[in-house]
Each structure stands twice: as structure tokens, then as C-alpha cells.
Amino acid sequence: MKTNLERVYKMTFASVYPMYITKVEKKGRSKAELDTIIEWLTGFDSTTLQQLIDEQVTFEEFFKRATLNENVSLITGVICGVRIEEIEDPLMKQIRYLDKVVDELAKGKKMEKIMR
Numbered sequence: 001m002k003t004n005l006e007r008v009y010k011m012t013f014a015s016v017y018p019m020y021i022t023k024v025e026k027k028g029r030s031k032a033e034l035d036t037i038i039e040w041l042t043g044f045d046s047t048t049l050q051q052l053i054d055e056q057v058t059f060e061e062f063f064k065r066a067t068l069n070e071n072v073s074l075i076t077g078v079i080c081g082v083r084i085e086e087i088e089d090p091l092m093k094q095i096r097y098l099d100k101v102v103d104e105l106a107k108g109k110k111m112e113k114i115m116r
Helices: 004-008 013-025 031-042 044-057 057-063 088-108
Strands: none
Touching: 004 057, 004 088, 013 031, 013 057, 013 088, 031 044, 031 088, 044 057, 057 088
């Protein structure tokens, strides 16, 4: 039986990205702003992001290809009831970094503050 972690790792980025867009647009933010913070976090520009979506890459592959921002450790706090700093699994920590910056964008945080 697959663990919850394995299920998350095998999810495609393409299946979650539209939810990120909906989440930020509901709060008056734009897809362009979302793409900007994803690029800041992962190094993927919008063209590369679209290629990854088209390829249906899993979160595992998505983060294997990413070059995480050197300031990523400055992303702290709680997401989904779990403190990011306490997550031991490296891939889950990366996924939660992404969740956290998307959440901050949706909550109206200034771009400069999100992109530490």
C-alpha cells in the first residue's frame, strides 16, 4: 500500500497548478504573480513551467529538475498544520515551501516579502 507521501510525490504538478491559480485569483492576485513566485522558488520560467505541465511531471520530478532559491530556508511557518522547519523529508519540505508561498500570495502578502 502506498503511503500518503508517495501519493503526493506521484501527483502531477499539472493537476495542482490550476488549484493554485484559482486560489490566488479568488483573492485578487494574478497567474503572472503566481508564476513569478514559482520562478523565484524553483528557477522555472513560464515557458519551462508550461513544458513541465505539458509533460505531466510528478512533484518528485518537478523538484528534481528545480534549482531552489538560495533563500528557501527563510520560508518558515505552518502549512497544513505542520511547521515547515520541522519537516524532515526533503521532498515534502520542498512541496510545502511551494504551498507556503502560494498561500502567502493568496493572503495578500507583498511580492517582495514572499520572495525573501
